Amino acid sequence: MDFERVDQIIDRYNGEESALLQIMLEIQSENNWLPKEVLERVSKKLAVPLTRIQHIATFYKAFSLVPKGRHKIHICMGTACHVRGAARVLEKVEDMTGIQPGETDLDLKFSLETVNCLGCCALGPVMEVDGKVHGKMSPVKTGDALETYK
Amino acid sequence: MSQIQFEIDGKNVTAEAGMTILEVAQQEGIYIPTLCHHEKLEPYGGCRICIVEVEEKGWTKLVVACVFPVKNDIRVQTRSPKVDRIRKTIIELLMAHAPDSPALVELAETYGAQTNRFVKDPSFCIHCGLCVRYCAEVAQKHAIGFVDRGIHKEISFNPEIAARECNDCKECFPLCPTSYLQAVFVYTQSLSFP
Amino acid sequence: MARLNTPEELDHFRKELISKRDPKNPCISICAGAGCVASGAADVIQAFKETIKKEGLAATVDTKGTGCPGFCEQGPIVVIYPDEICYVQVKAEDVAEIIEKTIKENIPVDRLLYKDPVTGEKAVKESDIAFYRSQERNVLCNNIKIDSRNIDDYLAIGGYTALAKALGDMSALDVLETVKQSNLRGRGGAGFPAGRKWEGSRLAADPIKYVIVNADEGDPGAFMDRALLEGNPHSILEGLIIGGYAIGAHEGYFYVRQEYPLAVENIHLAIQQAREYGLIGENILDSGFDFEVFVHQGAGAFVCGESTALMTSLEGKVGEPRPKYIRSNLKGLWNHPSVLNNVETWANVPLIINNGADWFASIGTDSSKGTKIFSLVGKIANTGLVEVPMGMSLTDIIFKIGGGIPNGKAFKAVQTGGPSGGCIPAEKLNLPVGFDELTQAGSMMGSGGMIVMDEDTCMVDVARYFIAFLTEESCGKCVPCREGLRQMHRILTDITQGKGQAGDLELLEELSETAVEASLCALGKSAPNPFLSTLRYFREEYEAHINEKRCPALSCRELVSYTIDPQKCQACMICARKCPVDAIDGGKRKIHIIDQERCTRCGTCLEVCPPRFNAVTKLSGEPIPEPPSEEARMITKKSKKE
Numbered sequence: 001m002d003f004e005r006v007d008q009i010i011d012r013y014n015g016e017e018s019a020l021l022q023i024m025l026e027i028q029s030e031n032n033w034l035p036k037e038v039l040e041r042v043s044k045k046l047a048v049p050l051t052r053i054q055h056i057a058t059f060y061k062a063f064s065l066v067p068k069g070r071h072k073i074h075i076c077m078g079t080a081c082h083v084r085g086a087a088r089v090l091e092k093v094e095d096m097t098g099i100q101p102g103e104t105d106l107d108l109k110f111s112l113e114t115v116n117c118l119g120c121c122a123l124g125p126v127m128e129v130d131g132k133v134h135g136k137m138s139p140v141k142t143g144d145a146l147e148t149y150k
Numbered sequence: 151m152s153q154i155q156f157e158i159d160g161k162n163v164t165a166e167a168g169m170t171i172l173e174v175a176q177q178e179g180i181y182i183p184t185l186c187h188h189e190k191l192e193p194y195g196g197c198r199i200c201i202v203e204v205e206e207k208g209w210t211k212l213v214v215a216c217v218f219p220v221k222n223d224i225r226v227q228t229r230s231p232k233v234d235r236i237r238k239t240i241i242e243l244l245m246a247h248a249p250d251s252p253a254l255v256e257l258a259e260t261y262g263a264q265t266n267r268f269v270k271d272p273s274f275c276i277h278c279g280l281c282v283r284y285c286a287e288v289a290q291k292h293a294i295g296f297v298d299r300g301i302h303k304e305i306s307f308n309p310e311i312a313a314r315e316c317n318d319c320k321e322c323f324p325l326c327p328t329s330y331l332q333a334v335f336v337y338t339q340s341l342s343f344p
Numbered sequence: 345m346a347r348l349n350t351p352e353e354l355d356h357f358r359k360e361l362i363s364k365r366d367p368k369n370p371c372i373s374i375c376a377g378a379g380c381v382a383s384g385a386a387d388v389i390q391a392f393k394e395t396i397k398k399e400g401l402a403a404t405v406d407t408k409g410t411g412c413p414g415f416c417e418q419g420p421i422v423v424i425y426p427d428e429i430c431y432v433q434v435k436a437e438d439v440a441e442i443i444e445k446t447i448k449e450n451i452p453v454d455r456l457l458y459k460d461p462v463t464g465e466k467a468v469k470e471s472d473i474a475f476y477r478s479q480e481r482n483v484l485c486n487n488i489k490i491d492s493r494n495i496d497d498y499l500a501i502g503g504y505t506a507l508a509k510a511l512g513d514m515s516a517l518d519v520l521e522t523v524k525q526s527n528l529r530g531r532g533g534a535g536f537p538a539g540r541k542w543e544g545s546r547l548a549a550d551p552i553k554y555v556i557v558n559a560d561e562g563d564p565g566a567f568m569d570r571a572l573l574e575g576n577p578h579s580i581l582e583g584l585i586i587g588g589y590a591i592g593a594h595e596g597y598f599y600v601r602q603e604y605p606l607a608v609e610n611i612h613l614a615i616q617q618a619r620e621y622g623l624i625g626e627n628i629l630d631s632g633f634d635f636e637v638f639v640h641q642g643a644g645a646f647v648c649g650e651s652t653a654l655m656t657s658l659e660g661k662v663g664e665p666r667p668k669y670i671r672s673n674l675k676g677l678w679n680h681p682s683v684l685n686n687v688e689t690w691a692n693v694p695l696i697i698n699n700g701a702d703w704f705a706s707i708g709t710d711s712s713k714g715t716k717i718f719s720l721v722g723k724i725a726n727t728g729l730v731e732v733p734m735g736m737s738l739t740d741i742i743f744k745i746g747g748g749i750p751n752g753k754a755f756k757a758v759q760t761g762g763p764s765g766g767c768i769p770a771e772k773l774n775l776p777v778g779f780d781e782l783t784q785a786g787s788m789m790g791s792g793g794m795i796v797m798d799e800d801t802c803m804v805d806v807a808r809y810f811i812a813f814l815t816e817e818s819c820g821k822c823v824p825c826r827e828g829l830r831q832m833h834r835i836l837t838d839i840t841q842g843k844g845q846a847g848d849l850e851l852l853e854e855l856s857e858t859a860v861e862a863s864l865c866a867l868g869k870s871a872p873n874p875f876l877s878t879l880r881y882f883r884e885e886y887e888a889h890i891n892e893k894r895c896p897a898l899s900c901r902e903l904v905s906y907t908i909d910p911q912k913c914q915a916c917m918i919c920a921r922k923c924p925v926d927a928i929d930g931g932k933r934k935i936h937i938i939d940q941e942r943c944t945r946c947g948t949c950l951e952v953c954p955p956r957f958n959a960v961t962k963l964s965g966e967p968i969p970e971p972p973s974e975e976a977r978m979i980t981k982k983s984k985k986e
Contacts, residue, residue, distance in 0.1 A: 016660075017660050018658065018659050018660040019660060020660035020661075021640070021641075021643055021657060021660055022640060022641065024643075025602065025641055025643055048660075049286065049292035049295075050292065050295075050308055050311075051282075051286070051292045051293075051294065051295025051296075051308060052292075052295065052661070052662075054295060054297055054306070054308075055295050055296050055297055055662050056643075056661070056662055058297040058298040058299075059297075059298060059299045059645065059662040059663065059819075060642075060643035060644050060645050060662075060663070061643070061644030061645065062602055062642075062643040062644040063643065063644075076564075077564070077813075078564025078565050079564040079565035079721075079722070079759065079762075079793070079795045079809070079810075080564070080565040080719075080721035080722050080727075080795055081564075082564075082809055083722045083723065083795060083797060083801060084722070088946075115603060116562065116564050116646060116813060116816075116817070117561075117562065117563070117564035117565065117566070117567075117603070118378075118603055119378060119379075119561065119566075119567035119570035119603070119604060120378055120379045120382055120416065120567065121416075121564075121565050121566070121567050121719055121721040121727070122379060122414075122415075122416030122417040122567075122719075122721060122727035122728050123379055123382060123383070123416055123417065123419075124721070126382075131605065132382075133378060133379075133381070133382030134382065135379070135382045135383060194821075195667055195821075195822070195864060196821050196822050196823070196864075197822075197823055198822055198823050198824055198862045198863075198864070199823075201861075201862050212861050212862060213669065214667070214862075217667045217669060218667075218669050219669060219670070232861070235854075235857070235858075236824075236857070236858050236861055236862050239824075239828075239854060239855065239857075239858040240823050240824065240827075240858065240862070243823055243824075243827035243828060243831065243858075244823065244827065246827070246831070247827075268831050269831070269834055271830075276823075277820065277821075277823075277826070279821075298820075299645070299647075299662070299818065299819050299820045300815060300816060300817065300818040300819065300820040300826060301815055301816075301818070301820065301826060301829075301830045302820075303820035303826070
């Protein structure tokens, strides 16, 4: 991500320090991850220590310091989904993609995360891929759904 | 500055508004154990070992002395069966990380804490935060910070800044109760700026 | 959009809007909440709009995607007004028939009507559905009636009358007194009296004050706030502006979790539209009151639902809670007086202003007034959002509204209050729902999550699950929470894996006391609750796990074994083929046996064995029966029964 774009995002928030998380969320959303140089740029422009930015980038799970895959899989591990068998859905995804939560596969195709409740509890177990919610998942249905992603 | 009058361990004391129980206790020569406190740093309230009993308007509660602002007519007890029990558990939890830390060994003796009560953890950082906070607030170099959260939280040096600043400073080194800081520094140095 | 400068202009505009809408004309409302969208609602909405247009009916038939009424399991939901005909699980292919029969000829399409799982009765109107009948949907009722992305819909149903009344006819003190008298208690978890919180801020000398909406609904299993944020964002916004007026705050913040992208979008849109109408900004409705609203997104941290952590996050820092020795309504956001309330709390404010404090206080019990929205999920027939008056019994909620436990299973416990709450067993089900009643039973109201569990749920595993959750979400600043939960998690995991030891329960209780008494914030202080409540009511399960290495619910993987009953097995080979580790030995007429060494206890064989054979059983804590001899395993034609 070029610095011009980073500066544009920062300027839209008037360079305010309290907007730090919102700025980082926008960069994450556009760029898919937070490269070190970009964080250094933000640190410089907002006059905020890099240690604080790095703590924020690792404290909050929305951020990633490494490139993410083309397709982001989120498996809900909320109580309602858990009670309906979310653990087995997760196992199936781990089997099929070869990665564990927090990881991205070597082709940068899939990134896998667990999420604590997407708010679609009535449809549990729930799997979200690229923002699209797949409800009432079973290990078999999960396999079928994942096959559709290139 | 208005004056506050209250009782601590049976002793009537007068203090200025805005002082914490810990500050007043230290002034009065009453000992309350601390791990994450340092007079040059903002109170942290992380280790919770300075926990004391406070009776206010008939209700008793537990608060951490390093942060709680003194109020009129409260009665503070720096030791009690409950306080001791909790301090003992805190020491034991920390000794799962750093059983050899001199500060913890000394506290363990006072409170009858057992070194091996809990399953050991590989990291001997006890997250007192003294190194991070000192570098940020006093040295103002921001060479070291925390990363992540919860049980995954760790201290982490910024290699570029550390390479530039630390060898001429190292003021945080004597603060570390477990010497984990020194170990991390050596490790970072060997990887990034030998 | 012309700015509405006075209450009279607002009223006039509203009347104009209403006059342009003929209540007799059909209006097709399709839920466009996240749940129904996941089930295909977007296609249904598209199909309706296209077909209505094609049939030339667009002039008299209104079609809109609406807010979430909370009946997600039955989605996509379609309600056709004015007759309120309700269709469930509607697909795009059904649209043509609905338009032919229901729109043109007013005949319901029978197969799309809701069928009661217990009685088998079909319900034509939304209000006939048993799920809705016992509810009192004061806050949620409008979700299915409005397009939440269009402020005109909200105005047409009376939206912003409360704001006009508060700013035009009431003083700030009047508004505060009304909220105080209503006895509204916070809906986010702690149940603190809202009026008292507001008063503290109002009386503070500091001229800069803030009002904040806590929309970081993090409790797993709870989605009440999502439905309101997506489905009726203006109701929350209106409450927020009124609250700002009452305490003298000129800036309001929404802190919305980023896991709810539709909610974030709809809130932004609502604020933009309200600003265009002059309902946010300077001199609102000629009252002299200025108010601005900002939206911040969360970034994936449950702890940021805690009020001080939320404020720290708003300040652009990591979400570490702060000590509450000085309450945040006195020193909060940037150390200024800040009133932080939950989404549902704010949504109740316009109702209280419009209908009066006495009206609100007439609903509910002595100590818990008004209605509460619960998310009734888990092992329950009718999953969804339920809004009931405080004081209704759990029995009524679970059985009358929820339809009881499916698949003939027995009720075991209902978990309320999320990770801070506890489990309530069958013998306490006649408890009236209320803040104090639930706390006394060892749980708490929390934000409204109500997760029903049946006989197949292991209560030790429930405790382990919640502690695991909180261990991951802890900010890590204080020792009792970070280290205490770490150790509790280890011990509980060991117990579920058959490695429990004598003394474990006492150790867990000690760690619980330390966390409850010494943690920095409410996350740590309430973390032991799920463990403590399950220990209180289900101690025998813990003891079975530790002393007998047995899981009574047959759930904990390391403690169960699967075995095939030779009397029932018909050697159909299905399980042998499906077993992922080839642990089943058997042939076409040879009774199958499971190799216990290879078995990973995944449960596939139990799942796939045909129900008419039902030959696979789970055991725990008992020896596995000897497999039959080789000869006995051969099925001869005589003994092959059906």
